[in-house]
Amino acid sequence: MAVFSEHVSVEPMHSSDLDAVHRLDRLCFPTPWLDRAFQTELSNRAADYFVARNNSDVVGYGGYWLIMEVAHFTTVAVHPCHQGRNIGLRLMLAMFDEAILKGAKRAALEVREGNVSAQSLYHKFGFYQASLRKNYYTDNGENALIMWAEAIQSTLFRQRLLNVRQSLYS
Numbered sequence: 001m002a003v004f005s006e007h008v009s010v011e012p013m014h015s016s017d018l019d020a021v022h023r024l025d026r027l028c029f030p031t032p033w034l035d036r037a038f039q040t041e042l043s044n045r046a047a048d049y050f051v052a053r054n055n056s057d058v059v060g061y062g063g064y065w066l067i068m069e070v071a072h073f074t075t076v077a078v079h080p081c082h083q084g085r086n087i088g089l090r091l092m093l094a095m096f097d098e099a100i101l102k103g104a105k106r107a108a109l110e111v112r113e114g115n116v117s118a119q120s121l122y123h124k125f126g127f128y129q130a131s132l133r134k135n136y137y138t139d140n141g142e143n144a145l146i147m148w149a150e151a152i153q154s155t156l157f158r159q160r161l162l163n164v165r166q167s168l169y170s
Helices: 014-029 035-043 087-101 118-124 156-166
Strands: 008-012 049-053 058-067 071-077 105-110 128-133 144-149
Touching: 008 087, 014 035, 014 049, 014 058, 014 071, 035 049, 049 087, 058 087, 071 087, 087 118, 087 156, 105 118, 118 144
Parallel strands: 071 105
Antiparallel strands: 008 049, 049 058, 058 071, 105 144, 128 144
């Protein structure tokens, strides 16, 4: 378990977290995942999911699939009352650490074209826009930016992660 402040920790998601994760998912997204989806992900050997806790309360979660050598970030969410406190950053660090440990060489994700704050977070990790998927989101037809981060095993990328981690304490 990685602890980043006196009250917030990031740790692997467990079945006992699912009720809180479902509530948070419904709060954060216009089209939440089906209730059984996170349970399925916990048994998916290609997936790793994490929760951020403020004391014992789940205030964020995130996950990725490792497919071939690509870590595909599937979801990141932070409770609206806890946004702006680097919790998304901490979740991303945990996911990258695990993905790199498991041999990922690249990372990918989709993000709403209008979600500038999420895009800003992803840019800190070296993600760049590779393409656009028109009308990707079913709730409102919004476009998705397809973003990639390359060479995540490299010394340069590890230095980027170290810099991001150090920014938490400055």
